[in-house]
Amino acid sequence: MEPIEELRQQQLKKLEELRRQGIDPFPNDFRVNTTTAEIHRRFQDLPAEELEKVKDCFNLAGRIVSIRSFGKAAFFHLQDRKGKIQVYVKKEFVGEEALELFSCLDIGDLVGISGIIFRTKTGELTVRANEIKLLAKSLRPLPEKWHGLRDVETRYRQRYLDLIANPSVREIFYKRTKIIQLLRQFLDKRDFLEVETPMMHSIPGGAAARPFKTHHQALGIDLYLRIAPELYLKRLLIGGLERVYEINRNFRNEGLSTIHNPEFTLLEFYQAYATYHDLMNLTEEMLTSIAQEVLGEMKFSYQGQEIDLTPPWPRLTLLQAIENYGKAKAEDLLNKENAARFARKIGLELSGKESLAEIQVGIFDMIVEPRLIQPTFVTHYPREVSPLARVDEKNPELTERFELYIGGLEIANAFCELNDPLEQRERFNQQQERRREFEADEGLEIDEDFLCALEYAMPPAAGEGIGIDRLVMIFTDSASIREVIIFPQLRPK
């Protein structure tokens, strides 16, 4: 017998004992009328004498997370979705039977209690139980009360234990939901329409990532989990919806890291008749309002670095950014040989097949990105790495595009949308050629249906994608994306 099985058997024995006494260990007939947080909120500041006048009876349910038991009385902490409160069980109030039941209860069990409020000698707000009822018996021991659950692997694989044992984890997910609600409110207020576009695409598009492949039996076709919703949201611009957004999952069949999970949540929104300049302003407003609501201020620390979201945020071109942070002269980066030399100098490995644009972006990723701690818009990405973006009027090698960095993380990517169907076809062709050149195996299929849609005229527009998981990382001071994804991808054990 495995050793853990011994503990389980002990619990099972208690469960049988309860059944023998005619007690259902898994009933559902207890009704709550408050929460732990509500009690704290109402009575937190009331002194003991005042509390005595409160005769209300409170019905609470939750998990027993600690017990301090004496012969004829006991204290325990009850944890519900809002927090914890101490409960006092004493023979003269609950009766002998209930006290006996209580002796069969364990840390980890779910119980309902009803009682009145008082303050103990040491001043802790406590519910004195008149009644205690088992609501669900636990058969396995909970992680330790003091240190919680530390083992990272167990925390992710058994997230429910993490949520029970580590209150800060629960906070992260409450905050995550709050942030998403605020994003929705922000966009709804500006007359954006929330939509849901397909998650299964017959041609993966809108980004350049390797997709997950699946198969539809009845249709007899292969499908791909989407890598981006972009091409569908643009179809809706063509359809006249003008302002649309989607908050949903995307799937990329790439490596995992502290900032990459194979499925991740992205907000994408598109606004007709707007430019990327408009979106920079909108993004500043959006994220500062979220900071205000979630953190109450513009300054906070992320992984030991002070971040200040007070607008306006610096706006630099990609080359300016390299110049500022990389100590390279912009003119040196305009020539492929020089750029490659500089790239090698800073330790970037080049195969020799890279284009100038790719080298520039490589340099940026290597030395600038990790140093963009304060919110910074980086603009004018090369056309070649931006096949869906409108080219810059002054320099056709660049695009009207920006990425936003905070805390060294890429948070947003936005651009004026290319709406010339002929140019879009040309860009797809160029992309396809380049892909053929380097990765013979993986072709790039052109989405003819999308090009057809573009020919019906898409309004000039700007669109943006914001990585929700990374945004939540910033606002919760999380070092890894797995801390903000409630069930991150792991290898099956």
Place this chain on the structure above:
RNA sequence: GAGCCGCUAGCUCAGCAGGUAGAGCAUCGGCCUUUUAAGCCGAGGGCCCCGGGUUCGAGCCCCGGGCGGCUCACCA
């Protein structure tokens, strides 16, 4: 995919130079009617991640593997 680190009781962690595997919490038994990391007395609990090797002897050393973490690579 590569490098580095980790994996010991349900949980959190010790363990050394290679010499019978430890603590706290949790569990079980006893005492205890305001405790709060409750306390006191007693007890049980281990494939030391898995497999091979070296050795009289391996949790510890060597080789292979698994899972996780970090870094790198990949990643518009």
